[in-house]
Amino acid sequence: MSGRAIQTSASSVGSWFRSGDPWIWLTASAVAIALLAMLGLMALIGVRALANFWPSDVVQITYTDPSQRSATVYLGEVVERETIARSQYMEATGLTVADVGDAATFDRLLLKTGNRRIAGADFIWLYERNISALTRPVDAVVVERREWGNAYGLSDSTPQNGSSLDGLVLWLPAGGQLPVAATDVVRFWQPNAMTLTDKLTHYFGGIARFLTEYPREANTEGGVYPAIFGTVLMVMIMSVLVTPFGVLAALYLHEYAKPGPIVRFTRIAVNNLAGVPSIVYGVFGLGFFVYVIGGSIDQLFFDDRLPAPTFGTPGLLWASLTLALLTLPVVVVSTEEGLSRAPRALREGSLALGATKAETLWRVVLPVASPSILTGIILAVARAAGEVAPLMLVGVVKLAPALPVDGEFPFVHLERKFMHLGFHIYDVGFQSPNIEAAKPVLFATALLLVSIVLILNLSAYALRARLERRYRGVQQS
Helix, strand or coil: CCHHHHHHHHHHHHHHHHCCHHHHHHHHHHHHHHHHHHHHHHHHHHHHHHHHHCCCCCEEEEEECCCCCCEEEEEEEEEEEEEEEHHHHHHHHCCCHHHHCCCCEEEEEEEECCCHHHHCCCEEEEEHHHEEEEECCCCEEEEEECCCCEEEEECCCCCCCCCCCCCCEEECCCCCEEECCHHHEEEEECHHHCCHHHHHHHHHHHHHHHHHCCEECCCCEECCHHHHHHHHHHHHHHHHHHHHHHHHHHHHHHHHCCCCHHHHHHHHHHHHHCCCCHHHHHHHHHHHHHHHHHHHHHHHHCHHHCCCCCCCCCCHHHHHHHHHHHHHHHHHHHHHHHHHCCCHHHHHHHHHCCCCHHHHHHHHHHHHHHHHHHHHHHHHHHHHHHCCCCHHHHCECCCCCCCCECCCCCCECCCCCECCHHHHHHHHHHCCCCHHHHHHHHHHHHHHHHHHHHHHHHHHHHHHHHHHHHHHHHHHC
8 A cells, every 4th residue: 555545544534533423433332332231231130030920830850869879859940050060060969080971061950849848958959961850740739838938749639729728738759748738828829730821810910919918938938018118108208308408408509698618618518428428328327317316306205115215216217317318419419400500581580570589489490490300309219219228227127017107196107117129139139048049039129129210210301301391492591
């Protein structure tokens, strides 16, 4: 290639960079990556969560243990499959190179055998090379119990849904019987004999139970209704607390306070509060709201109950106040941004027509600033719904004995502890004694929480866009 051709090519590349096209492609790629990451996360959690409600087939497996050379019959659901390396297989089975042969990898499946009260463990890994028979018996029965997890067995006389369960006995494939008391049964089904309509009914019924029932078995079974109720109620109380204080603080800083070092320092402090780790707010809430304010309330109004605390202990009110303080900077900054977008001519026109400054702010400026105000509020709600760390110090618990709202006067009990979806995920994922049994609840709760936060954020953008279209002409005047 000649020197002139190289110079022309370099000039073309330089012109392309100066045109700004590379930055357009770069920013578009960043948006695409972020969107794919979000969709990938939702798909991963969604598939794992929703698949657990589908009634899986029950398989009967004849398995020869490679270390004991004895055959055993198992009955259960296949919940996971994976491929492991040769060395891992030898370590798990205790076999030698001569026993293993030339295979480099080995497939295995995780079988949920249930019957925890009899067998101790209700999950077992089985290597496919050692499976001599695998069938799907039509008379296989799955019984969801209130305690000890699922029971699996065989029965040729299983009662239909709605009939009596008294006298139901499951036959175990390895021998023996498993009697099932009617009082211990939540529901039962025969997955291998179900039609598609039966499976769909079971599927949506399982989702409904998950959303409306109370948790069982150390939160690894049952539903998450108390956690949904506690999360929604706490967010509602937090919104009622943070909205007036955030809007009034922004109004004072932007409309009434004279520019100076104090106002600049206040704005810097508000911006810095937005970057403080959330656990610090939890420590502050525990020390100030719970011990100082709550302890003072107990001494003034509940002296007869001391030393047992009423408000001087973590509860719903203090958790809501802590999160209101946590999300206050978001509302203040968003409100100030909206106030700055109100045209000066609009204010002067209102004052010229005889309106007071307060009337101008209330009837003219705040409606124009409402898109930013509402966006800040909903983003604050979305953040509060996903916070966990501060709540662990100021009111959230693993299992609440009663809901904060009931039929007992005064009906709303702000001093009670409550459950939260975010903490429920932490508890099931890291504190569960049986992590394999907890996985379905873990993924389903994570999907529910992510969906709530996503809906709240999308609502913020949609509401902002609607209000901006309404006041677009006013803001540009």
